[in-house]
Amino acid sequence: MNRPTSAAVAALLLPAGVASAQEAMYTEAATMPSPGTVVVREQLHYTKFGYHPERGTRTTEEIEWESMVYVGVARAWSLRLTLPAVWRTDEFPDSTGRENDSDHGVEDFDLQFKWRVYQSDTGGVNTFRAALLGGAEIASGDDSDFSSKSVNPYIGGVVTKVSGRHGFNQDLIYQFNTGGDKADNFGGGGPDDALYFNSAYLYRIAPAQYTADSTGAWYVTAEMNGLYETGGDTELRFAPGLMYEGRTFGFEIMAQLPLWHDLDERAELDLSIGVGIRLLF
């Protein structure tokens, strides 16, 4: 998913209006590509975690490259495939005498369908939409610690409202985890089920008003990314971002900061930053 699976922040987005219009970085949107339209979204994240009680690490640094492809398959229906590649470095406490350990691999794939079940376009720009989400994180086959070696289905929903320069997205997704290891869990990828709840606010900073010549728009975004695992671990992150959206491409800069957490079984987030692009075909 576009949320932290085993490392922390992955996201999926772009598909704006089209596959990603009005979609922030870590929160889903009830927008999608039209039939026959393809959107490719690439995101590169650097994430640093603190002490991991199950892993025994003092810090963990990750670089994650997520490739996402969105395809409009029919009116109000779209599919998204996410392929995450990860490079990870563990640093252990001095008292353990262990040296740093680096590894790389492919995390679980994510195949998601989106079905827009409600749409009310109330003005030239304004709209309110709701969509159901479903899919699964599927074992990548990676023989290292990056794959859960299981299939983890999820279901959820998202609403999107756009009013003038303001956009809002709220999603809620429950994932049934059938595998996973606590030591490899950096958020939602362990043996406990996971509930994701994300809110995103987007503000179009330019242009203030669209004109006949408008071919692009700049947005600032603010997100609250929540994750509850049935083992009790709960976390809330704040994610500011900047996004440009043109007619056939977009790019985004994002960060994710810890806001509040109650974690006993996995590492706390120190910081995550990332960049991304979106291409529409």
Add this chain to the structure above:
Amino acid sequence: MNIVWAFLASLSLVAISGCAASKGASEENAVVHTVSAEEKAATQSRTPIKADSAVLYVNGLGCPLCATNIDKQLLRVDGVETATVNLGDGTVVITLAGKARPSPYDLSESVLDAGFTLMKIETR
């Protein structure tokens, strides 16, 4: 209780964005296509359009990517030669050519496929 607290905190963005949106509503809600019942009904006509161009009044065009989405869909309709989106006034100007001409219904369906709502068509 942690989950409840965290979820409510997450929802605080709803309140913030709701307030912001209401403050800016007068400024940005300027583009509202007011159409009569007859004009709306006319978008479902199955009679091919004989004119060489038409203006489509579309709701929900919230972003530049949306614009590309809608013109890609309209250009797939037989008879539509060009499609030019104006995000400023929420319109799409299309030019028509060839023997096979689309009906307003065809255009309406195409706009729906793109994820938007056709409110009115004016032929030229």
